[in-house]
Amino acid sequence: MTLGPQTVAVVGGGIAGLAAAFELTKLASDRNLLLACRVLESAPTWGGKIVTHRAGGLLIEAGPDSFLSQKPWALDLCRELGLGDQLINTNDEHRKTFVYSRGRLRELPEGLVVIVPSKLGPFLRSGLLSWSGLARMGLEWAVPRRRIGADESLRGFFQRRFGREATDRLIEPLMAGIYAGDATQMSIQATFPRFPELEQQCGSLIRGLLAKRSSGPEPANGRPKPSLFVTLRHGLSGLVDALVKRLATAGVGLQTGVGVEALRVRSREAGRWVYDLMLSDGSRIAADAVILAVPAFASADLVRPLSPSSSALLEQILYASTATIALAYHSDDVRPAIQGFGFVVPRVEQRPLLAATWTSLKWADRAPAGQVLVRCYLGGIGREASLAGSDEDLVSRSREELAALAGIKAPPTYVEVNRWPRGMPQYTVGHLDRLTQIEAGLSRYPGLVLTGAAYRGVGIPDCIREGQASAGRIADYLAGKRN
Template sequence: MARTPRSVVIVGGGISGLSTAFALQEQAAAAGMALTCTILDAAPVWGGKILTHRVGQLVMEAGPDSFLSQKPWGMELCRRLGIADQLINTNPVEKKASVLRGGQLHELPEGLVTFTPTQLGPFFRSGLLSWVDLARMGCDVLIPPRRSTDDESLASFFRRRFGRHACERVMEPLMAGIYAGDAEQMSLRATFPRFYELEQAHGSVIRGMMAARRARAQKVSGGGPRHTMFVTLKNGLADLVAGLTAQIQQAGGVLKAGVQAEALRVRSHQAGRWMYDVMCTDGTAISAEALVLATPAYVSAELVRPLTPMAAGLMDMIPYASTATISLIYPAEAVGNRLQGFGFVVPRSEGRDLIAATWTSLKWPHRAPPEDVSVRCYLGGVGREVILQRDDEALVRCVREELASIVGLQATPHYVEVNRWNRAMPQYTLGHLDRLVQLDAALSRFGGLAVTGAGYRGVGLPDCIRDGADTAAKILHYLHTAPM
């Protein structure tokens, strides 16, 4: 007698929702469980913020352009999808990055971009900090660790460990820039827990970094690392989305694009068992024993509010920042040698509209033909979103003026693309981890209901992939234990 398949609906077709579906199917197959999985998304295309535009030989990312290779979940997913051979490293030659200070670009020491400086000499020569500032940074090895369990902001932590100037000129633009956030508001333990762990374990961030460097050196002593810190796919990250959707459909998953969930209804016919009805804007309803909300926290909040106002209120407390990316394509002969390395970041203290720029075709192979140079600029973020009220033409004019001022790039781009991301970057503000504990408790009454996505346990692609797999495991455990 054939077994009745267990049923799951996933709302949200970004990397989190697709990763959850893929992991659910894999784990269910391994456990011998028959499963039906339906994924729906309001957008007409899959992938959420992963959006690759290909124009001729140009490959442009509207959203994320890479992911960390040190976090294994992205690399492992590529292997499982059979696309690991498409992974490419950053350019091994043009690997430096810079920070703007006083209107001038200063090269960052190698490794600092990933918060693991390999040597201090270049730091001394960079001109970013005075000898007094550098001495203050060195005091990190003398300052006792903070043993309080209270949350601490990024800015407070780095001022305390390294001094005000190091925080403002180096740490803030690098780390807060990843989240398009404000270091004064960001939770250290939610955004960069590694620094908290280094301080607690070694009493000093510098000592902890040195210990980690020694451990890495021993690990790769037989040969260099296979991948650079950041990796991407040769033809764009959209291939990751394509691989996921193909595998999900091949395993029997149902993908419904352009279908928005507008309300939820919960039914229970016996203790410990729920049925979730997802009411859609196209007039249909989808019912399942388990439900995963992989939408932004503010969207998920509206769906669960009638079920648990407490959970909705906690989701409402996760703020989101808006950003824009502007891609510009220049003739290589007009650019000359003005662009060096991978790009630069801009501290808040500089008072600029531009928050960062990437020399895309120098950072990644295969992003533009030899006769072109591809540049991507970033605007917006917490406290700097007012500029996004301008139209596209004004945004392009703004970044062109900034590039002319900072690197002397006065040429006219022959192709321009503006991508706006409204309320797209979640902010892990002080108390974020405590709110997640409360959120889990508020949702615990509803077995088989879970939330996942960048709003909760990590904004990077590997973090979203990991959380999707963890969410799948929780759902599968519930289905195993819930009565048929």
């Protein structure tokens, strides 16, 4: 008897869901699995927060504008999709970053992206820390390692090792700012596990980071070494477009504008489930396996009938709301005021602005000659008030901050506001333990997998890795189910 294909429904067409579907097509071919895959997205377009807009020669990223090159999954996927020649590095001639501190922008000395400055002189002269703050930071060598135990907050970890001032003025804006989060709530183990690992291995972060730096860079396989962050010349939506095209060519069913309102299970035989998805258009589909690549709060609603305990834990994953405000200027109006890639604002400064990027200085081909493109970031945990009001209010707030912090007072020639309500998941203390409990609560349903930014990494490479890993779990399950 010829068996029909096993069906997989991927719920969510952001980068994690698309990467999962693409990986499934490859695994099915490699393992000779007969699969029918369908991707459902409630929004009218693919890509989630990866959205590229073009306006009058400007290239504007509404969400993320780049991805970390040290995590290989995004780079590898771009190359696999034939986008390798579109990968671009940051503009090396503008490679400076600033911190707004004590009334002015202060350059962040080279190397501080990993805490340890590569040159001590510029760090001492930067004015980022007082002499007492510098002295306390230097004492990190002598701070004993913490005994392995319960999870620790990001602030608790770095303040214990480097002191309050270094945490407030340097570490918090660089690290907590990635998550638009509050360092007192964020889990160090879930966000930056490398640092507690270094503490345990070397006894000192400074000692461990210096040792890793002296070991030299990884070989680049004959390719030019990428910068810390990379992007695509024509915008990150190119990655989404390439994935969707490949999926369509592979015969994957792709449907936008339809959400999943409910998920039910029924059993054909002991331990074997069929997953029924009730769709927003009134239809229903049945699947042998499901990948939920949607926000944690959406997954919580869907899995509540299957595991109330897992649903309750998913609801404990908090989300921050943010907005990006793009402003274009005539170059002559702002050139004297800007240099480098942009600046971050420590929470201790009590400003509404999280950060600003001089986008057209950081990346090539983002603005036509004679124009400068700037991106401002508002919102985040504890800064939600900055998002109040209309889009015009957000533009005015951003302009006021740019005038006060960077001296940009000219009127912009173009503005664009992109809001992301509940857009950034927060990995609060105890996050990894909650994930273990969520998985345990859903363990009866091996054909159901949760993936995406809510769990083990918010960046594009992390979401791709999680999507691929989810596809691997589903392929293993279906291969065992058919045998």
